[in-house]
Amino acid sequence: MTRLVVGSMSVPVSTDHSGYPAFKLVVHGPAGVGKTTVLRVLGALKKIEDPPKLASELASIEAPSGETLFFDKITFHAGEFDLEKGSGVRLHVWATAGAKHHIQQRKITMEGADGIILLLSPFQKDLQDNREVIDEVSAFLPKLPLQILINKADSVSRQELLETTDEIMNYASEKGLSSIEEPIAVSVLHATRDLLALLSSPNVYQCLTIEKRLKRECRPESMDLIAKGFRLVAYQAILNRLRHSSSAGSK
Numbered sequence: 393m394t395r396l397v398v399g400s401m402s403v404p405v406s407t408d409h410s411g412y413p414a415f416k417l418v419v420h421g422p423a424g425v426g427k428t429t430v431l432r433v434l435g436a437l438k439k440i441e442d443p444p445k446l447a448s449e450l451a452s453i454e455a456p457s458g459e460t461l462f463f464d465k466i467t468f469h470a471g472e473f474d475l476e477k478g479s480g481v482r483l484h485v486w487a488t489a490g491a492k493h494h495i496q497q498r499k500i501t502m503e504g505a506d507g508i509i510l511l512l513s514p515f516q517k518d519l520q521d522n523r524e525v526i527d528e529v530s531a532f533l534p535k536l537p538l539q540i541l542i543n544k545a546d547s548v549s550r551q552e553l554l555e556t557t558d559e560i561m562n563y564a565s566e567k568g569l570s571s572i573e574e575p576i577a578v579s580v581l582h583a584t585r586d587l588l589a590l591l592s593s594p595n596v597y598q599c600l601t602i603e604k605r606l607k608r609e610c611r612p613e614s615m616d617l618i619a620k621g622f623r624l625v626a627y628q629a630i631l632n633r634l635r636h637s638s639s640a641g642s643k
């Protein structure tokens with residue numbers, strides 16, 4: 393145990409093996425929606441912007457085909473999560489194995505989560521897959537901070553995206569889940585492309601610090617949208633822990 397200090401609040405929190413207050417976020421979504429890719433890209437972004445904040449690299453347990461067999465995991469120091477004057481926190485971000493038969497692995501991966509990122513498919517043909525993911529989260533982890541991201545927005549028409557988003561919101565609320573903010577449509581593909589374009593542009597020097605780190609204000613919007621989803625959940629998860637610990641009488 394250690395104490396987490398945020399502003400004037402200080403509460404005891406559990407720590408991970410390295411002694412830091414730790415929070416666990418889980419990315420869940422249908423197979424092939426981009427869960428592993430999004431963690432890889434967030435790790436790359438962190439390396440480019442602020443390498444010391446990447447506490448440990450992406451570890452994936454996957455088949456030779458690239459299918460996740462158990463989980464992916466990456467750990468960040470939570471500097472970017474606006475814990476003003478707060479103590480350092482580690483965010484362990486896990487992604488599930490999405491294939492339907494890996495349900496046992498998903499149960500284990502989701503255990504002890506503090507927040508959920510639902511990464512869902514924008515395609516009308518995948519409505520049933522999206523629903524099954526929502527069913528699982530509402531069964532295993534009903535009352536956690538949750539943000540819905542709809543990935544691959546590059547691959548559908550605006551109309552299809554709107555219809556899918558509506559359907560997802562209705563089904564999630566039927567199941568008692570609510571997203572912190574409205575679902576955010578993202579494209580990990582475009583975010584990666586925009587980041588690469590920035591790094592290879594002749595003007596990139598304006599965006600680099602003396603230590604050759606990418607300035608935060610230069611982060612492409614497409615990438616920032618993705619980071620925002622994770623930031624919202626992390627922030628709510630931390631607030632929840634603070635509220636919970638202080639209402640339990642431990643100040």
Ligand SMILES: Nc1nc2c(ncn2[C@@H]2O[C@H](COP(=O)(O)OP(=O)(O)O)[C@@H](O)[C@H]2O)c(=O)[nH]1
Pocket residue numbers: 421422423424425426427428429430458460490543544545546547578579580581582
């Ligand atoms: N078009 C498109 N493809 C994507 C996007 N994000 C990921 N992918 C692709 O989707 C496939 C499955 O991604 P993966 O991360 O393995 O999915 P997972 O099963 O959810 O972990 C890969 O070929 C990715 O390159 C995206 O935003 N747009």
Ligand SMILES: [Mg+2]
Pocket residue numbers: 427428429458459460487488489490
């Ligand atoms: Mg995967």
